[in-house]
Amino acid sequence: MTRQSYEEDGEYLALVEDILDHPVFRSMEQYIQHGTTTCREHCIQVSYLAYRICKERGWDCRAAARGGLLHDLFLYDWHAPVRVRGHRFHGFTHPAVAARNAEAYFSITRRERTVILRHMWPLTPIPPSTMAGMAVVWADKVCGLRETGATVRAIIAAVFGRRPAF
Ligand SMILES: [Fe+2]
Numbered sequence: 001m002t003r004q005s006y007e008e009d010g011e012y013l014a015l016v017e018d019i020l021d022h023p024v025f026r027s028m029e030q031y032i033q034h035g036t037t038t039c040r041e042h043c044i045q046v047s048y049l050a051y052r053i054c055k056e057r058g059w060d061c062r063a064a065a066r067g068g069l070l071h072d073l074f075l076y077d078w079h080a081p082v083r084v085r086g087h088r089f090h091g092f093t094h095p096a097v098a099a100r101n102a103e104a105y106f107s108i109t110r111r112e113r114t115v116i117l118r119h120m121w122p123l124t125p126i127p128p129s130t131m132a133g134m135a136v137v138w139a140d141k142v143c144g145l146r147e148t149g150a151t152v153r154a155i156i157a158a159v160f161g162r163r164p165a166f
């Protein structure tokens with residue numbers, strides 16, 4: 001798969017621009033997801049990767065694009081102490097919070113809601129029911145590892161004075 005920017009992909013933008021332009025979606029820029037990547041940026045990367053996987057294979061790329069964009073719409077800083085964010089077990093609970101927020105602020109289909117609800121599989125027990133859902137699960141893991149890896153490389157570079165070869 002060639003590297004391409006989502007901003008230059010008119011077909012993708014047409015499916016998601018109502019979400020990208022929305023102030024609630026934009027507000028995710030204030031929260032860090034992994035390393036130095038914000039929740040907004042993470043959701044865009046997951047959405048676009050899942051979209052392209054589905055598009056290439058003839059799967060539901062609209063559900064992948066929209067579900068992927070909203071999959072982490074939990075709207076709080078998950079690194080904050082439990083007493084600040086008010087609950088434990090973010091890993092297990094945030095898909096339901098994101099699905100609730102997605103329904104409150106956006107027009108989403110049942111299928112897109114299910115993509116959001118099941119994106120943490122296999123940490124949460126019910127697997128995705130569609131290939132779009134599987135693509136978002138995969139894209140989320142790939143992007144998460146990439147984002148965390150970038151931080152590890154930056155720390156190694158700061159400590160040892162040069163960037164590691166991986
Ligand atoms: Fe998530």
Ligand SMILES: [Fe+2]
Pocket residue numbers: 042046071072140
């Ligand atoms: Fe995620």
